[in-house]
Amino acid sequence: MNIVPGRGSRLALALLPFVVIALVYVVGSAERRAANPDDKLLPPISEMAQTVHRLAFEPDRRSEETVLWTDTAASLQRLGLGLGIATLIGLVVGLAIGLLPVVGSTFASLIAVLSMIPPMAVLPILFIVFGLGELSKVVLIVFGVAPFLVRDLALAVGNLPAEQLVKAQSLGASTWQLAIRVVLPQVMPRLIEAVRLSLGPAFLFLISAEAIAADVGLGYRIFLMRRYLAMDVILPYVAWITLLAYLLDFALARAARHAFPWAYVQERR
Amino acid sequence: MSAISIRDLWLEYGNQIVLERINLQIDAGGFIALVGPSGAGKSSFLRLILGQERPTRGAILLDGEPLRSEPGPDRGVVFQRYSVFPHLTALENVLIAFEFASSPVLARLRGEARRDALAKSAALLQEVGLEAHRDKYPSALSGGMQQRLAIAQALARRPRVLLLDEPFGALDPGTRAQMHALIRKLWHEHGTTVIMVTHDIKEAFGLGTRLIALDRTRLDSQAAGRYGATITYDLDLRRDGPVPVLGFLKTPAPLDGANINQGISP
Numbered sequence: 001m002n003i004v005p006g007r008g009s010r011l012a013l014a015l016l017p018f019v020v021i022a023l024v025y026v027v028g029s030a031e032r033r034a035a036n037p038d039d040k041l042l043p044p045i046s047e048m049a050q051t052v053h054r055l056a057f058e059p060d061r062r063s064e065e066t067v068l069w070t071d072t073a074a075s076l077q078r079l080g081l082g083l084g085i086a087t088l089i090g091l092v093v094g095l096a097i098g099l100l101p102v103v104g105s106t107f108a109s110l111i112a113v114l115s116m117i118p119p120m121a122v123l124p125i126l127f128i129v130f131g132l133g134e135l136s137k138v139v140l141i142v143f144g145v146a147p148f149l150v151r152d153l154a155l156a157v158g159n160l161p162a163e164q165l166v167k168a169q170s171l172g173a174s175t176w177q178l179a180i181r182v183v184l185p186q187v188m189p190r191l192i193e194a195v196r197l198s199l200g201p202a203f204l205f206l207i208s209a210e211a212i213a214a215d216v217g218l219g220y221r222i223f224l225m226r227r228y229l230a231m232d233v234i235l236p237y238v239a240w241i242t243l244l245a246y247l248l249d250f251a252l253a254r255a256a257r258h259a260f261p262w263a264y265v266q267e268r269r
Numbered sequence: 270m271s272a273i274s275i276r277d278l279w280l281e282y283g284n285q286i287v288l289e290r291i292n293l294q295i296d297a298g299g300f301i302a303l304v305g306p307s308g309a310g311k312s313s314f315l316r317l318i319l320g321q322e323r324p325t326r327g328a329i330l331l332d333g334e335p336l337r338s339e340p341g342p343d344r345g346v347v348f349q350r351y352s353v354f355p356h357l358t359a360l361e362n363v364l365i366a367f368e369f370a371s372s373p374v375l376a377r378l379r380g381e382a383r384r385d386a387l388a389k390s391a392a393l394l395q396e397v398g399l400e401a402h403r404d405k406y407p408s409a410l411s412g413g414m415q416q417r418l419a420i421a422q423a424l425a426r427r428p429r430v431l432l433l434d435e436p437f438g439a440l441d442p443g444t445r446a447q448m449h450a451l452i453r454k455l456w457h458e459h460g461t462t463v464i465m466v467t468h469d470i471k472e473a474f475g476l477g478t479r480l481i482a483l484d485r486t487r488l489d490s491q492a493a494g495r496y497g498a499t500i501t502y503d504l505d506l507r508r509d510g511p512v513p514v515l516g517f518l519k520t521p522a523p524l525d526g527a528n529i530n531q532g533i534s535p
Contacts, residue, residue, distance in 0.1 A: 161351035166321055167419075168354075171366040172342035172426055177376040181365060185356045262356050262406040 043232040051232040067221065068240070075218040076244070078134060079206050082141025086202075087195055089142065090149025095187070097150065098157025099179055108154065115147030119205055127213060137209040144205045145198045149191070156190040157183055189263040192256040196249050203245055272297045273318065273430065273462070278327035280313055285494030287313050291327070293481070293500065300456055301464045302477030302506075309483045309498040311466045315434050318464065319344055331429065342370070345428030345461075349435045352419035353407045359418050360403040363390035366425035393421040396458075397451060413444035417451065424459060431456075433465040437472065449476060480504040 005013055029042040043051075055068040063070075096103040097111070123140055130136035160183060168182045210219030218241055225233040257264050278291040287310045295301055305311050316322045318329060320339045329336040331343065340346070353362050367386035368376050378386050394400050397417040399410075407415050416436055423431060433452075437445045453476060456463050467473050473480050482502035489495040 163348045163351040164354065166319065166340050167346060167348070167352055167422075168369075169340035170319070170342065170344055170346045170426075170428070171422065172369040173376070174369075174373065177369050177373070181368070181376045182354060186354075260356070262408060265406065265408040 040229045040231055043235070048232045048236050051230075052236045055233065055236075070216055071218050071221050071237075072240070072244070074214075074216045075206060075210065078137045078210075078217070079141065079202055081134075082138045082206070083145065083195065083198065083202050085138070086142045086146040086149055086198070087191065089146045090153050090194070091184075091191060093146075094150040094153025094191075095157060095179060095183060098154035098187075099183055100175070104154070111147050111150050111154075115151060119144035120208060123209065123212065132213040137206065137214070140209050141202050141205045145202050148198060148201075149194050152194040153187055153191055156187045160186060185260070186263075189256050189260045192252055196252050199245055199249055199252075203241065207241075272332055274330045274333075276328045276330070278317070278329065279325045280310065280317060280322070280497070281325040284492075286497035288317075288483075288499070289497035290499045293503075295462065295464070295479075297462055298460055299462055300476060300478045301462075302473035302480045303464060303466045303483065304468070304470060304473045304480065305483035305498065305501075307468075309485065311483055312434055314483065315346075315432050315464065315466050318430065319346055319432055342426040343429045344432060345423035345426065345430070346432045346434070347416065347419045347423050347436045349438050353415055353422060355407050358404050358406055359394060359399055359410065360387070360390055362407070362418055363393050363422050363425050366390075366422060370426065390425070393425055394418075396424075396455065397421045411444075413440050413448060416440065416448060420452065420455065424455065424461075427459070428461060431461045431463045433463065435466055435468060438468060445472070452476065474506060478505075478507050480506055 025042065026045065029044050032039045032042050033044060052068070056066060059065060060067050093107070093111070097108050098104065119140055122143060123136075126136040126139050126143070130139055164182060165178060168178045173182065206217075207219030207222070210217040211223040214220040218237060222234050222237050225237075273293075273295040275291055275293040275295075278288060278293075279286070280288040291314070303311050303314065313322065317324055318336070320337055320341065323338045346352075354365065357365060364378075364386055365376070367389060368378050371382060371386070372378055391400065391403065394403055397420055399414060399417055399421065402410060402414060407418065410418065419436070436452075437448050440448060449472065452463075465473075465476065480502065481500055481504075483498045484501045485496055485498045486501060487496040
């Protein structure tokens with residue numbers, strides 16, 4: 001607990017597990033290849049690099065599009081729309097529930113019940129109601145993420161010290177002014193934290209919806225390639241999705257610290 | 270500068286009676302120190318005047334008008350903690366009071382109005398000695414500085430009554446002495462009626478022009494909440510008042526009790 005690594009060794013320690021996993025993979029892949037030249041389960045890195053190059057830089061023979069980028073664009077658009085709408089709902093509804101007792105009494109239990117419905121269970125309903133297009137995938141993400149965001153934000157609003165709300169009113173703030181100048185900025189860091197935590201579920205819903213009904217997208221491609229046991233496509237795609245999620249998370253964390261420096265003063269390094 | 274009159278005030282939470290039979294006339298411009306043991310309803314009393322709670326019975330009048338039962342800009346307040354907004358710098362913490370006043374929709378000022386409000390805010394910070402720390406967030410300020418900021422903020426809307434709920438309770442003795450000097454100076458300059466709840470008897474006698482003690486006078490050993498606290502002492506602490514105040518030589522005054530319960534006029 002008291003042995004703290006320095007800056008350089010911290011980086012080295014963080015990289016160590018990745019290096020070990022890569023080594024294990026390379027060795028395992030080479031051994032399987034030696035035993036069976038047609039092995040598809042653990043393709044060598046060189047083969048995967050070739051596939052990635054083909055997917056990322058050469059247009060597809062049939063559709064004339066570079067597959068990786070069209071998949072990525074389609075998936076990120078769905079994810080961005082879904083998360084964006086969910087965040088907006090979480091912000092507005094969560095703020096109203098947390099701040100206004102009348103709204104809280106009316107909607108808090110409804111949101112609590114909604115958040116207990118497994119989103120994947122309503123996916124058939126979404127497909128029936130909204131069709132198999134983009135809309136149903138976006139709605140699935142919203143449905144899966146928004147109730148959590150609403151509840152988390154309502155809690156954050158409820159945790160603001162009552163003194164601050166009284167103080168703002170004693171400075172002449174109306175409920176609206178108090179909401180936008182006192183409550184909103186103070187819960188924004190928490191909202192971003194909640195969205196970061198929602199990235200995992202959001203990707204889960206995205207990939208699931210794409211696996212079931214789509215004609216383009218990262219999840220669609222993975223499940224399509226499964227039929228051909230094409231691990232040389234699936235593995236890089238998984239790595240690419242992971243990288244995207246990680247970068248999104250990192251960007252959100254950075255943005256929060258940049259926009260709300262006061263909220264992170266007490267943070268332990 | 271404002272007079273408060275309280276008539277037969279009761280405060281009950283369910284079966285529990287917190288305050289009972291409170292009758293009080295507070296004249297404009299006084300500095301009322303409110304003392305009493307823990308649980309005697311000092312803070313509840315302050316919350317009633319603040320409008321955060323409603324009395325079960327009785328009435329509170331501010332300058333003859335019934336008090337609006339929600340917090341408003343006519344009553345400023347400084348709490349022991351959480352009195353400033355952590356997401357705003359010291360200057361913005363004061364500025365926001367002016368922004369609430371003049372920009373109902375966005376609560377933000379622009380151009381001339383903003384420059385004006387900024388100048389006023391800076392002047393207030395100067396008054397409490399925080400001009401060097403105007404761009405710091407509250408988390409970078411010491412406890413005493415945060416309370417100075419809270420006081421500057423509370424004075425921005427020129428409240429008729431300033432309510433202080435153990436404002437210096439969490440400060441070290443040296444800082445507390447500085448704060449006493451500051452609050453005394455501001456009270457003289459702004460002429461606001463001040464009501465301060467405190468645990469510190471010395472502070473109460475040192476700052477107040479009138480001391481009011483709340484306590485339970487009746488106790489039912491079977492039901493602890495059966496009787497509430499009421500005013501047990503009401504002392505006039507001005508130099509010419511009837512109570513001997515440490516550090517001041519007393520000129521002999523006719524003691525007919527007329528001064529007691531009369532409050533003070535500045």
